[in-house]
């Protein structure tokens with residue numbers, strides 16, 4: 344066991360901040376944060392919180408690493424890409440090397456209405472590192488239901504945006520964006536250009552606000568922060584609670600109740616469909632690899648299974664989720680899934 348003074352030494356520049364101090368640093372050690380999505384935003388947030396000494400970080404991400412992620416996802420490297428590592432695993436490995444005094448937990452799964460409340464169990468603050476509105480509405484519902492604050496973050500091209508939401512009184516995320524637009528109508532990081540500085544800044548602000556919220560500091564920002572790096576303009580806007588917000592006014596958790604969710608979604612701009620089955624894989628992934636090797640090209644390095652057949656590629660996750668690449672046609676993807684993975 345390290346003595347307290349030894350443990351705290353690495354934070355000496357941070358404990359000089361008046362609203363942190365030694366007592367704040369001690370309290371950070373006890374805090375539990377959930378980071379949902381570990382791409383550019385999530386990895387920036389996780390990096391900062393781990394270095395700042397937040398004691399327990401749970402990272403949940405559904406994806407694995409690809410070469411084009413390295414431009415902006417600062418925790419990862421070419422070796423991770425070569426090994427087809429899930430982002431959550433690669434992040435945990437790197438973060439534990441950065442700070443072995445904190446506990447980093449990795450969950451490889453798609454956050455959905457069936458698992459989000461369990462993922463939030465014991466969590467004091469949730470941070471959005473996702474790239475889609477559907478998951479954000481779900482985070483909003485689950486966090487408001489369980490009275491957990493959460494911090495939204497988004498970036499596209501040279502623009503970034505962030506805001507913290509507090510279940511006591513709102514406003515909530517639905518007060519800003521009233522409902523889910525049809526798929527494909529909003530740009531995401533997969534379809535449009537993105538400067539790597541943008542998620543760095545958004546993630547840094549999210550992590551900094553996270554520390555303030557965890558320590559109940561007086562200088563917590565409750566406004567929407569927006570910036571554009573093409574002009575270097577930063578704007579703060581006060582958001583009011585919307586009078587017709589179904590959550591704040593009606594107390595209804597539409598997304599958590601599954602009103603808008605689907606089990607197969609086309610991932611816009613990626614020429615891929617993600618299928619999330621109701622149940623986990625019935626056979627171990629190694630056995631699945633053996634079976635598929637007989638009929639197509641298989642690569643498996645212990646994490647995810649990639650199966651190539653003609654112009655399609657199936658990426659199979661241990662939780663049963665499958666990414667069908669080479670099509671955006673949901674029914675075709677479902678039939679490929681049924682054919683090769685089974686029910």
Ligand SMILES: [Zn+2]
Nearest residue numbers: 515518588591
């Ligand atoms: Zn609201």
